[in-house]
Amino acid sequence: MPGPTTLLVIAKEPxxxxxxxxxxxxxxxxAAAALAAAALTDTLxxxxxxxxxxxxxxxDGAPGPWLPREQPSDGPPxxxxxxVDGGLDExxxxxxxxxxxxxxxxxxxTPQITPALLAPATDPAAWHGCDAWFGPAADGGFWALGLADPDPELLRGVPMSTLATGAAQRARLTGAGLSVRDLPxxxxxxxxxxxxxxxxxxxGSRFAAELAALTGRVPRVNERKA
Incomplete structure (x- = not known):
């Protein structure tokens, strides 16, 4: 059965x-574009x-060979x-x-994302008593944002690409009275x-394989968050 959540990927042609x-x-x-293409394919x-x-x-751009050919089991690809034109908030x-x-x-x-990492916001109970999901990024931004009732005004005007972007976006959500849960x-x-x-x-990602192909080095394996 399809999940209750629409999944959006915002991306630029690599x-x-x-x-x-x-x-x-x-x-x-x-090389940077090759890494970006691998990361995008992993994400998709x-x-x-x-x-x-x-x-x-x-x-932003046109589809290319990085677009996966796999078909999902629960609906259309x-x-x-x-x-649209404008800043990232728009x-x-x-x-x-x-x-x-x-x-x-x-x-x-974030090519390291997995269905398990997305699961809190995609399982059948994802939105019970929850208005928003927020995935903080280590650089102060955010890698995921979920809204039970998508309201574009919750994003417009939030300063993007700064060390305080994540804090500002989360504050916008809580300031609107939303119940927010966090992803890793x-x-x-x-x-x-x-x-x-x-x-x-x-x-095991395409991103890691592309990096190894470009540099000849295999990154030291860390424990992956589920």
Missing amino acids: RPGRVKTRLGPAFTPR CAVLAAPARRRVLVL FEIVPQ RLAAAFACCAGPALVVGMD KLRDVDTPHDVEPVAAEAP
């Missing part, structure tokens, strides 16, 4: 020079394996919708605006210092 530019100069634009596969009412890829707000009923959005920077804290892939630790959290 083209050299357009994605993960902060990985330079440790990684060339082509995790979402395909999780129960969902709908699965929506909110994309990804709907692909274009991102783009996230627009993503939620296309949803009716509970929805959870994730980005393309994860590390985003933003800088060269993030690459190996994240790959170590997901040793």
Whole structure:
């Protein structure tokens, strides 16, 4: 049976020079794009394996070979919708605006996510007594945000890409009187210092394999959070 939650992935087409530019100069634009493509595929596969009412890829760019060919067992594959113009707050707000009923959005920077990590917000009891799910990121942002009743105004005007983004977004939720539950804290892939630790959290991922292919080094395996 499809889950009660719509799963959204907000992403940018992984083209050299357009994605993960902060990985330079440790990684060339082509290598950074290859890592981004692997991370995006890992993320999409995790979402395909999780129960969902709908699965929506909110994309800046065009689909490519990184789009998984696997078909989910509980419904259609990804709907692909274009991102709107504007800042990240406006783009996230627009993503939620296309949803009716509970929805959870994730980005393309956490290839270590699994269906088990998403389960609290996707299982049948996910929204019983809960208005929002919040996944904090180690850099002060957030990697996941879920809303039982998607209201774009809960995101508009929140300052994005700062050390205080996560705190500001969570405060917006609680300030609106919402009951918020937390998902585990994860590390985003933003800088060269993030690459190996994240790959170590997901040793069987495409991201880890791409890193090994690029560098010839296999990251030390960490215990992966479930």
